[in-house]
Amino acid sequence: MFAVPVGQLEPTLQQATLMNDPRLLLLDPADNVFVAIKTIEAGEILDPAGTRITIEKSITLGHKVAARPLRRGEKILKYRAPIGSATRDIAAGEHVHLHNMQSDYLPTYTLDAGQTYASRHDHH
Amino acid sequence: MTITDHAFVRADGRKGIRNTLVVAYLVECAHHVAREIAWPFRERGVHLIGFGGCFPNDYAARMMRALCTHPNVGGALLVSLGCESFDRGGLRETIRASGRPLETLVIQQVGGTRKTIEAGRRAVEQMLAKLEAVPRAPMRVEEFITGTICGGSDATSGITANPGIGRAFDLLVAQNARCIFEETGELIGCEEIMAARAATPELAGILRASVEKAARYYTVLGHGSFAPGNAEGGLTTQEEKSMGAYSKSGTAPISGLIKPGDVPPRGGLYLLDVVPDGEVRFGFPNINDNAEIAELIACGSHLILFSTGRGSVVGSAISPVIKVCANPETYRRMGDDMDVDAGRILEGRGTLDEVGREILELSFAVARGEATKSESLGHQEFVLTYKSFEPIGPACLPATVAA
Numbered sequence: 305m306f307a308v309p310v311g312q313l314e315p316t317l318q319q320a321t322l323m324n325d326p327r328l329l330l331l332d333p334a335d336n337v338f339v340a341i342k343t344i345e346a347g348e349i350l351d352p353a354g355t356r357i358t359i360e361k362s363i364t365l366g367h368k369v370a371a372r373p374l375r376r377g378e379k380i381l382k383y384r385a386p387i388g389s390a391t392r393d394i395a396a397g398e399h400v401h402l403h404n405m406q407s408d409y410l411p412t413y414t415l416d417a418g419q420t421y422a423s424r425h426d427h428h
Numbered sequence: 429m430t431i432t433d434h435a436f437v438r439a440d441g442r443k444g445i446r447n448t449l450v451v452a453y454l455v456e457c458a459h460h461v462a463r464e465i466a467w468p469f470r471e472r473g474v475h476l477i478g479f480g481g482c483f484p485n486d487y488a489a490r491m492m493r494a495l496c497t498h499p500n501v502g503g504a505l506l507v508s509l510g511c512e513s514f515d516r517g518g519l520r521e522t523i524r525a526s527g528r529p530l531e532t533l534v535i536q537q538v539g540g541t542r543k544t545i546e547a548g549r550r551a552v553e554q555m556l557a558k559l560e561a562v563p564r565a566p567m568r569v570e571e572f573i574t575g576t577i578c579g580g581s582d583a584t585s586g587i588t589a590n591p592g593i594g595r596a597f598d599l600l601v602a603q604n605a606r607c608i609f610e611e612t613g614e615l616i617g618c619e620e621i622m623a624a625r626a627a628t629p630e631l632a633g634i635l636r637a638s639v640e641k642a643a644r645y646y647t648v649l650g651h652g653s654f655a656p657g658n659a660e661g662g663l664t665t666q667e668e669k670s671m672g673a674y675s676k677s678g679t680a681p682i683s684g685l686i687k688p689g690d691v692p693p694r695g696g697l698y699l700l701d702v703v704p705d706g707e708v709r710f711g712f713p714n715i716n717d718n719a720e721i722a723e724l725i726a727c728g729s730h731l732i733l734f735s736t737g738r739g740s741v742v743g744s745a746i747s748p749v750i751k752v753c754a755n756p757e758t759y760r761r762m763g764d765d766m767d768v769d770a771g772r773i774l775e776g777r778g779t780l781d782e783v784g785r786e787i788l789e790l791s792f793a794v795a796r797g798e799a800t801k802s803e804s805l806g807h808q809e810f811v812l813t814y815k816s817f818e819p820i821g822p823a824c825l826p827a828t829v830a831a
Contacts, residue, residue, distance in 0.1 A: 382671065386621065388667065
């Protein structure tokens with residue numbers, strides 16, 4: 305009914321096969337992680353990029369799964385935005401979380417003892 | 429592209445998708461009388477707005493001027509007690525200069541509650557007749573302004589409704605419509621990501637500073653937990669957590685930063701800075717969702733896209749609110765209040781692109797007159813409190829807009 309440019313919103317061919325997994329959601333075609341929209345139980349198999357991965361611990365709604373192999377130091381893209389970096393190589397289909405990625409966001413906002421605003425820079 | 433053939437044309441050339449008559453109280457002491465005047469007409473497009481404070485406030489005065497001359501508003505009846513400090517004269521002048529029908533009732537002069545209610549209801553009848561004569565004309569998508577907000581969020585908001593609204597924003601901006609997102613307090617951690625989308629380097633610095641201001645403000649108030657996101661819900665980093673709210677903005681370049689009462693000058697995506705400038709005064713930046721909705725509307729929003737996971741029921745005075753429900757279980761429980769079932773993505777009954785297109789097409793249908801759920805249910809929430817802002821500078825609205 306309306307002329308809308310939808311092309312840029314469609315997933316790439318490489319990612320299209322993974323989109324068929326109803327347990328996984330790709331928020332943006334540029335992303336390199338999926339979001340689990342159903343619980344994936346331990347022992348279930350994910351098959352992204354032709355790499356069969358057996359899930360060791362269950363992955364629940366909202367958690368991330370690598371859409372392709374990721375190298376250490378590579379930006380994790382979700383919503384087409386870098387939300388942090390891989391802290392080690394990550395296989396396609398692997399759970400992506402605190403154990404293998406970290407924030408690139410430097411400032412941490414804290415309340416000091418006097419309840420005044422403080423900004424500091426540190427890495428975790 | 430024309431989105432409706434029957435927009436309401438105001439004397440200043442702006443076009444509205446509703447033809448609302450506002451009854452506006454200028455101090456809490458006039459609230460009851462104004463409500464009594466408006467109540468019998470609540471299903472005939474008469475909405476109640478107002479400012480409760482007795483002490484003067486430039487922000488509130490500016491908000492009232494912007495709201496009473498909003499394109500969705502055809503006329504205004506002001507209800508004053510008589511001794512409040514509100515700049516009644518300035519508001520009257522602005523409304524009169526806009527060419528809108530205007531009536532003012534001062535309770536102390538008219539002779540009290542009963543007489544003012546009677547006089548007010550007579551005035552409303554006469555003004556509604558005048559509003560029927562407002563000329564109609566086609567409205568192009570370039571003239572259409574949409575605001576977005578999230579409220580009552582849960583773990584599903586950031587993966588269904590918010591990015592679905594972002595898809596709709598991308599489609600709107602691609603057609604040169606004007607889109608507004610807000611709540612800098614929820615953008616802490618993604619200021620660099622946001623700054624990378626700014627139309628100019630100067631604007632990038634302004635966007636960063638607006639988030640820093642929000643962080644400072646909420647920290648002084650002792651609220652707003654900016655701790656790393658909830659890891660149990662799958663959020664690993666602060667920037668990821670903020671991206672969930674930020675995803676409502678889609679992926680278009682950011683054309684400018686505005687403050688409450690500023691209308692985006694041309695097509696594009698704009699950040700509305702809702703956090704007051706200067707020292708922390710007057711308490712929380714926004715005491716609830718409807719205070720933010722009023723600000724989006726004061727920036728000219730014809731329509732509000734409201735994302736909710738747990739299930740908010742609110743609507744608004746002046747501009748229709750489309751509720752985009754993120755959680756399929758909430759939708760099943762509260763479907764009467766929800767316009768879009770974005771949570772169906774989680775059950776394999778749709779994609780983000782489909783939800784985005786549905787939001788876009790529903791927006792245009794509402795622009796053509798279709799009632800939203802909250803409109804049908806009579807929701808007309810309105811809140812306006814004290815704030816203070818410095819005016820925006822020219823660097824906030826760079827003329828160069830990326831195509």
